[in-house]
Amino acid sequence: MPDVPPHAPSKINLKDYTKPSFDVDTVHLDIKLFEDYAQVDSTLEMVRQTAGDIVLFGESLELLTITMNGKVLTTEDYQQEAGKLTIYNVPERATLDIQVRICPQTNTALEGLYMAGSGDDTMFVTQCEPEGFRKITFYPDRPDVLAIFTTRLEADKRYPTLLANGNLVEAGEVADAPDRHYAIWHDPTNKPSYLFACVVADLDVLTDSYTTSEGREVLLELYAKSADIDKCDVGMQALKDAMKWDEVNYGRAYDLDRYMIVAVSQFNMGAMENKGLNIFNTACVLSSPETTTDARSFSVKAIIAHEYFHNWTGNRITCRDWFQLCLKEGFTVYRDQSFSADQQSSAVQRIDDVATLRAHQFSEDAGPLAHPVRPESFVEINNFYTTTVYEKGAEIVRMIANTLGPDDFRKGTDEYFRRYDGQAVTVEDFLSALSITDDKIENFIDWYRQPGTPVVSGSQTYDSTAQTLTITLNQQTRHVKGFDAPKPLPIPVATALFDKDSGAIVAERMLLLDEATQTFVFENVASEPVVSLLRDFSAPVQLNYDYQDADLAFLLKHETNGFNRWQVTQMLVNRILLQGQGVKSSPDVYLEALAQTLPVLSADDAMLAARLLDIPSAQELASAISKDYDPVLVKEQRDGLYKQVADKLKDQWAELYNNLPMQSYEDSAEARGIRALRNVVLDMALTANVDDAADWAKQQYDNASCMTERFGALKTMVNHQLAGADKYLADFYERFQANDLVIDLWFSVQAAADDVTPDMVKSLLTHTDFDWNTPNRVRSVVSAFSSQPTVLWTAEGLEMYTGVIQKLDDANPVLASRLLQVLARWNTLAEPRRQMAHEQLVDLQKNVSSKHVLESLESV
Numbered sequence: 001m002p003d004v005p006p007h008a009p010s011k012i013n014l015k016d017y018t019k020p021s022f023d024v025d026t027v028h029l030d031i032k033l034f035e036d037y038a039q040v041d042s043t044l045e046m047v048r049q050t051a052g053d054i055v056l057f058g059e060s061l062e063l064l065t066i067t068m069n070g071k072v073l074t075t076e077d078y079q080q081e082a083g084k085l086t087i088y089n090v091p092e093r094a095t096l097d098i099q100v101r102i103c104p105q106t107n108t109a110l111e112g113l114y115m116a117g118s119g120d121d122t123m124f125v126t127q128c129e130p131e132g133f134r135k136i137t138f139y140p141d142r143p144d145v146l147a148i149f150t151t152r153l154e155a156d157k158r159y160p161t162l163l164a165n166g167n168l169v170e171a172g173e174v175a176d177a178p179d180r181h182y183a184i185w186h187d188p189t190n191k192p193s194y195l196f197a198c199v200v201a202d203l204d205v206l207t208d209s210y211t212t213s214e215g216r217e218v219l220l221e222l223y224a225k226s227a228d229i230d231k232c233d234v235g236m237q238a239l240k241d242a243m244k245w246d247e248v249n250y251g252r253a254y255d256l257d258r259y260m261i262v263a264v265s266q267f268n269m270g271a272m273e274n275k276g277l278n279i280f281n282t283a284c285v286l287s288s289p290e291t292t293t294d295a296r297s298f299s300v301k302a303i304i305a306h307e308y309f310h311n312w313t314g315n316r317i318t319c320r321d322w323f324q325l326c327l328k329e330g331f332t333v334y335r336d337q338s339f340s341a342d343q344q345s346s347a348v349q350r351i352d353d354v355a356t357l358r359a360h361q362f363s364e365d366a367g368p369l370a371h372p373v374r375p376e377s378f379v380e381i382n383n384f385y386t387t388t389v390y391e392k393g394a395e396i397v398r399m400i401a402n403t404l405g406p407d408d409f410r411k412g413t414d415e416y417f418r419r420y421d422g423q424a425v426t427v428e429d430f431l432s433a434l435s436i437t438d439d440k441i442e443n444f445i446d447w448y449r450q451p452g453t454p455v456v457s458g459s460q461t462y463d464s465t466a467q468t469l470t471i472t473l474n475q476q477t478r479h480v481k482g483f484d485a486p487k488p489l490p491i492p493v494a495t496a497l498f499d500k501d502s503g504a505i506v507a508e509r510m511l512l513l514d515e516a517t518q519t520f521v522f523e524n525v526a527s528e529p530v531v532s533l534l535r536d537f538s539a540p541v542q543l544n545y546d547y548q549d550a551d552l553a554f555l556l557k558h559e560t561n562g563f564n565r566w567q568v569t570q571m572l573v574n575r576i577l578l579q580g581q582g583v584k585s586s587p588d589v590y591l592e593a594l595a596q597t598l599p600v601l602s603a604d605d606a607m608l609a610a611r612l613l614d615i616p617s618a619q620e621l622a623s624a625i626s627k628d629y630d631p632v633l634v635k636e637q638r639d640g641l642y643k644q645v646a647d648k649l650k651d652q653w654a655e656l657y658n659n660l661p662m663q664s665y666e667d668s669a670e671a672r673g674i675r676a677l678r679n680v681v682l683d684m685a686l687t688a689n690v691d692d693a694a695d696w697a698k699q700q701y702d703n704a705s706c707m708t709e710r711f712g713a714l715k716t717m718v719n720h721q722l723a724g725a726d727k728y729l730a731d732f733y734e735r736f737q738a739n740d741l742v743i744d745l746w747f748s749v750q751a752a753a754d755d756v757t758p759d760m761v762k763s764l765l766t767h768t769d770f771d772w773n774t775p776n777r778v779r780s781v782v783s784a785f786s787s788q789p790t791v792l793w794t795a796e797g798l799e800m801y802t803g804v805i806q807k808l809d810d811a812n813p814v815l816a817s818r819l820l821q822v823l824a825r826w827n828t829l830a831e832p833r834r835q836m837a838h839e840q841l842v843d844l845q846k847n848v849s850s851k852h853v854l855e856s857l858e859s860v
């Protein structure tokens with residue numbers, strides 16, 4: 001938004017980082033939960049590091065008493081303002097005793113200690129990353145203050161489950177209070193406060209064990225409501241697989257005797273890596289064939305692995321400050337992507353990771369919310385849990401890993417763990433450890449500093465006399481306002497040359513483009529080859545190479561790696577829909593190439609075949625348009641091409657569908673591939689008006705062996721507005737009424753339907769099962785709806801969307817601000833939508849007050 005409001009919140013800058021004056025050796029917490037409040041008593045042993053006062057952070061706390069070294073402090077000894085409590089004249093060592101009162105029962109922001117659930121079905125959980133601990137008690141709540149925590153929890157016995165980080169040291173009844181009990185936990189590892197967690201609840205537990213490579217027997221516990229405990233096996237297996245994987249691939253074993261995971265239905269994000277006590281959104285840990293789609297189940301495994309991997313990359317080595325968030329997130333995402341690639345076809349994994357990157361990160365980097373992977377300033381750190389920090393951060397680690405090769409990368413990561421274990425460090429520290437075998441790795445620092453997606457363009461010339469092929473590449477990154485002029489970055493471009501006649505690879509090289517323009521010469525090339533560039537997506541860049549459509553069709557046939565073949569289909573689609581390099585391609589070559597490839601591939605690798613039929617969503621296509629974006633036109637063109645594909649292969653859908661018969665459920669890569677392809681084929685067949693396709697959908701729903709089949713059929717029926725779709729929607733609701741996660745699917749399939757209207761969304765928002773306090777439910781309607789740009793970008797659609805943000809601004813600003821980020825591209829809209837969107841955002845700005853939403857609005 002152009003106009004900065006007078007109450008603009010203040011910024012924090014990376015360059016202003018200073019060390020804390022005091023460290024904390026030990027913390028004793030005593031948390032007593034009562035009917036309508038909680039009392040938190042803490043004892044902090046603090047030791048001076050540098051000159052200065054003690055600075056504690058605290059928000060939404062009622063301070064009862066504070067004493068230092070036994071003396072009660074008064075307002076002469078300390079000052080309290082703007083979320084900070086500063087204590088003056090502190091000696092070298094100080095014991096602080098602090099008592100506060102908080103109200104978890106009314107904490108709808110889901111940060112700090114909050115009550116989840118309602119009525120008789122409640123539990124208490126914490127979320128402390130990034131700055132939630134300060135809502136539990138006054139504390140130097142910053143990641144570079146590490147301490148040993150001992151936690152006593154006390155509550156009514158209706159909450160039999162009392163959990164905190166570390167090992168259980170004692171539990172028992174509370175003297176003189178027969179209805180109450182307590183537990184004391186001790187965590188022997190030094191940790192920052194953002195990794196603190198506790199849970200007070202009534203949960204069942206699935207138990208298992210794992211013996212580490214160091215011979216440590218670890219008790220594994222997965223806690224969930226009793227109705228959900230049958231959906232925990234997938235998560236438990238994934239945990240054991242991840243533990244093993246980290247030992248084999250990074251030499252990292254688990255360090256405590258116990259590893260706990262708790263499933264919580266009200267959670268702002270996916271999951272949280274608290275030391276030894278992960279807290280998970282139910283959507284990211286529960287899985288069963290009847291209730292969970294394959295895609296969701298696969299992401300459950302990846303998220304379990306992600307949180308587990310944080311134990312080394314994040315917990316044992318943590319971030320010095322929140323600007324370094326990518327230090328733990330980029331590396332951990334890279335690690336979970338590599339883990340997932342080992343669990344299925346690595347090509348499909350790469351396709352899915354790159355598709356996500358292109359759809360979300362490229363668009364973030366192209367718009368007003370663009371920021372470096374390591375930001376240099378922020379108002380509200382919660383706004384920086386972004387796809388740039390996570391996914392682009394992972395791509396940088398991947399480029400480094402590929403540049404070094406597996407052996408040297410492992411040497412580098414071993415060195416990182418050896419040098420920094422137990423410390424809070426920076427991105428520079430990470431790069432310095434990784435450069436022990438190659439000091440050029442330090443040059444990757446610019447990738448962390450510079451926003452914007454580089455565009456790599458290029459062309460080739462072949463000299464038949466000299467038998468040389470010369471490839472010229474150049475790079476350009478847009479200049480993002482507020483940052484230095486962009487510099488050339490080190491861009492690894494994985495390249496192969498294919499012989500035009502035989503289709504065989506004649507040369508393979510990793511080209512390192514690290515200047516604005518460079519030429520690379522290949523010798524002894526007998527005839528002009530077809531060049532395949534950026535194989536396996538070797539760098540997070542946009543590629544514009546002067547391909548002929550025929551070259552791409554050739555590569556679709558001859559590329560050896562599934563990812564590269566998919567990439568070629570995406571390039572062809574982009575040239576048809578987005579006029580790549582100003583040339584508008586006709587769809588003929590693409591359609592012909594698909595028609596030739598698909599029948600063979602669907603038998604060999606059904607999952608890959610399903611991906612080859614991907615046409616980027618209207619939203620993703622929009623992200624590549626920087627001006628005069630017309631949502632209706634983009635949707636028409638996209639749907640038009642989809643229909644052309646469907647029609648081109650019309651005669652084949654029936655055979656393809658019948659060759660993919662439904663079988664009893666199996667969780668193998670092959671079975672998942674067949675299910676994925678069957679759903680795609682079903683949708684294509686309905687698009688092409690194939691006779692009987694409506695019956696296939698109904699039969700698939702009725703005879704489904706699992707949620708992937710049932711939901712795939714339902715979604716198709718709804719999107720194609722089949723007669724009877726309503727009846728199936730009602731059936732789905734009846735069958736799964738008791739399961740919140742499935743009812744989320746029921747909401748989302750309606751809110752994201754092709755024919756959705758703002759009125760339909762409004763009626764979902766007032767449905768008896770809709771709940772503003774459950775982020776999953778809000779997202780199931782609101783985020784699902786935002787996938788329909790033609791409806792979102794209308795006066796009514798936007799009014800509804802901004803109304804939701806306004807409603808959540810106070811209650812749950814983290815969620816409100818994340819939902820707002822979808823509107824970041826308003827500026828690219830064609831008139832009159834642009835003006836209309838601008839007016840609505842200006843109105844919204846007048847009606848919100850959280851710094852989360854205000855910061856996002858300011859950049860938007």
Ligand code: 0A1
Pocket residue numbers: 127129130268269270271272273306307329382385814
């Ligand atoms: N560290 C977690 C992400 C996370 C961030 C913030 C949260 O609450 C506001 C919760 C989780 C991860 O990367 O998995």
Ligand code: ZN
Pocket residue numbers: 306310328329332
């Ligand atoms: Zn993470």
